[in-house]
Amino acid sequence: MLLLLKSTTALLTVLLSAAAAAADDCGSPSYTGFALKSQSACKSYVYCQSGVVTSETNCPEGLLFNGGVGLGGICTWPEMVVCRDDDDEGSDEGSSSSTVAATKAAVTTEAASSGLPSPWEEYLDSESGNYYYYNPETKVTQWDRPAAADGNDAKSEEAEEPANSNPNNYYCGQSRDDAALHCHPCPSGSLMDCQDVTHGCFSNVDSCATSIPAATGNSGNSASLDDILNNLANSHGTTDITTSNGNNSPMVPAPTPSNPSPTVVNNNANPTATVSNPILDDESTYKPTESPTLPPWTNAPFVPYRGPKRDKTVIGYYASWQWYDRNKFADPKNIDFSKYDRINYAFFQPDKEGNIYGTDEWADPQLLWGEYDYAPQSQVMEGPGRNYFCSWDGPLQSQHNCATHKGDGIIALAKAAGAQVMPSIGGWTLSDNFPTIAATEAGRQAFAANCVKLIEEYDFDGIDIDWEYPAYEDHSGTPEDTVNYTYFLQAIRDALDKLGEAKGRYFPLTAALPCGPDKIEKIQVDKIKDLLDELNLMSYDLHGAWDLLTGTNAPMFDQGWTDQSKRWSVHGCTEAYLEYGVDLAKINLGLPFYGRSFRKATGMKQVHEGADDINFHLDEGSPQYFNIVKALGRMTTYRHEKTQTQYAVFDDTGGLVSYDDARAICDKVHYANERGMHGFLVWEISGDMLDNGDTPLIDATNAKIDNPNLDCSTLRDPLWALSDTAYHYAPPEPETVDWSSVNPLNLAAPMGYSNGDAVPMIPAPTPTAPSTPTGSNSANNSPTLNSNTIGIPDNGNNGNTPSSPVAAPRSNPDDCPPDHTGYWASSDCTKYMYCQAGAVVGTLMPCVPGTLFDVTTATCAFAANVPSCSR
Missing domain, CATH: 3.20.20.80 (Glycosidases)
Known part of the structure; x- marks a missing residue:
């Protein structure tokens, strides 16, 4: 029986290697997906195509591969990993051996009390006629091989796959209900098995199954394992429970991360489908959502809360x-x-x-x-x-x-x-x-x-x-x-x-x-x-006019610039208190009913002229939501997916305000639901009291509380207030900062930066060719300044990201641009490669189906968020 533990995906750095891995790493001739590279101490993994290794990749330094041979997995924090290198117990590198042993002991006891086999013990299911074995490290009861027709053990490699080769009832669809309509199987639990790139792979779609093995019943329900899971959701303790994206197949490794991150829910692809948990599935269990994910950013993964609502x-x-x-x-x-x-x-x-x-x-x-x-x-x-x-x-x-x-x-x-x-x-x-x-x-x-x-x-x-x-x-x-x-x-x-x-x-x-x-x-x-x-x-006022660059008032996840340290976000703040031992059931998240503005700015990661107290003079540049709504008729609004917030820009004079609309508020409620948190604090009540009597932000808060399955993507600013009712997603932030109009000597002036330092961290790597960020003067031919040139320390990622999203033409569309060093996309953006001085290093790596490689962010993003294939 599969105990599906949906976890947010860690942000992965890919350092491509030309070496090939042993074919045995794929586990079986039919396996397609990522797998552990054997004899690598869990520091490397391979990609398999029909049982053949096509590439080998190292996890980013400081991370380990949490998976197994032929089992899928992801690179994540060492404390989340029990290294299962080859067939032994693993090195447990980065783990607490005592905690791992205690957890395994608990699982073994759980297996015995619930009728499951002892760890790794094979057993024959009489109803399906299949052999299974229970893997205590992945919590999966896996199909091993069919029983012979005469009742003898059919161990030969020629034994045919049983009729029920999909014992966990994995099926493809845009939601669990949609999967039940199509009944297209994805036996490996991977999106790779789904033909439609918009489909996810959902477990326990029992209506599509012809038979369900008796051994996969709910007999395993017990308090001891509940305690283990709930402790995981409220601590960073070591465990041997696999961290995955909920379907035993990792998101495609996204190049050049700062740190691993949690899953970001894609509200365009049914964010409300729930994970069926065979051991915890009862009336009182609050189940987190399962859906395809956007690229992770700069945040640590977390184990979703799975206790009572x-x-x-x-x-x-x-x-x-x-x-x-x-x-x-x-x-x-x-x-x-x-x-x-x-x-x-x-x-x-x-x-x-x-x-x-x-x-x-x-x-x-x-x-x-x-x-x-x-x-x-x-x-x-x-x-x-x-x-x-x-x-x-x-x-x-x-x-x-x-x-x-x-x-x-x-x-x-x-x-x-x-x-x-x-x-x-x-x-x-x-x-x-x-x-x-x-x-x-x-x-x-x-x-x-x-x-x-x-x-x-x-x-x-x-x-x-x-x-x-x-x-x-x-x-x-x-x-x-x-x-x-x-x-x-x-x-x-x-x-x-x-x-x-x-x-x-x-x-x-x-x-x-x-x-x-x-x-x-x-x-x-x-x-x-x-x-x-x-x-x-x-969890607001995390960025504002005190920062050198435009940023997000209350980002759900780290925005990734202006911060010397991590965790300037809702998620980062939550993680910080959690590490001090705070029970999530005592934490209230802040919901801002106001915004932070930037004069003359037209996009994120831009130099600005302080708070926009010209357009928002009544609020001294920190407008209440009702005043933002009044101004939307002169502005264009954008959803900033990376931080799950909204911003708007004045169409004529420029000027930007970062704020939370109803969708952003709903997203924060969803996050609190996922973590089993106590509630919310609103600053402040009058902020969303519109002149017509509507209160859209507090109404979105309560709507999501009352109906956890509410699709947040259906919410937005009042349409009657918009000059342009089209829904816009924010363009990518410029890879470099345009300092051409800035006097470098003025950059160190004390401005009360939110990170408490005299000068904020500015990601401004030296490009091969100057890029032109939004709102800059394209006629300016002066070279883009490196952060070191102006006396600002760089963020340590120079050379790791694409030099510029604009490069010279290529004779072969799947080759690197001339002289380019960094990551680049294939012609259709379904794959990506690493380039060294214009030459491809290693092999092309695929993006997860439904995503395309965005050269502006060096990640695999949902296709809808990669306009024109990032060109």
């Missing part, structure tokens, strides 16, 4: 200053609080002594409790129906102002809709006093006591801390903040627990936490994770 919590931040905008359009009475599970009121602030008070003595009380009630007959000072409240307008008791209110504010309306309300204390401009408070026991205790009083007097449901950021010098931070932050949260937690004991209920403590790697390392994540009920990751 987890409810999601949606937190909406209400920013008090937005009340004044658009003639109080975002008044609490105009908000449907049923779309949120919790409202975080932003902000309250602390003074240095640990006192807490509001930020707007006029807005705060009316927003929280409703309009002032001046009618004497309706004023209730005490008891049931009391509408007399005291607003904390200053840090001292004498500055608390009391009045009667109509009870139509956030607290009453949100709770009536079933949502909690909590104060968020701090924020970007109000964090300077936290270091002083946290530095002393007296300060921490005073602050914690005031948190308790705030809850009691306002009827809040808990406390949210928004300290931006511990040890951040610009906000009075000190190195001692790292430890003091933990003590600070501990004091609050202790105070809330005492309040809970007195009130007979629990009061949660949450915190807004950074995603920048330089900020994360300044807090003791491994300790605060146990003090916080939820960790609210601010």
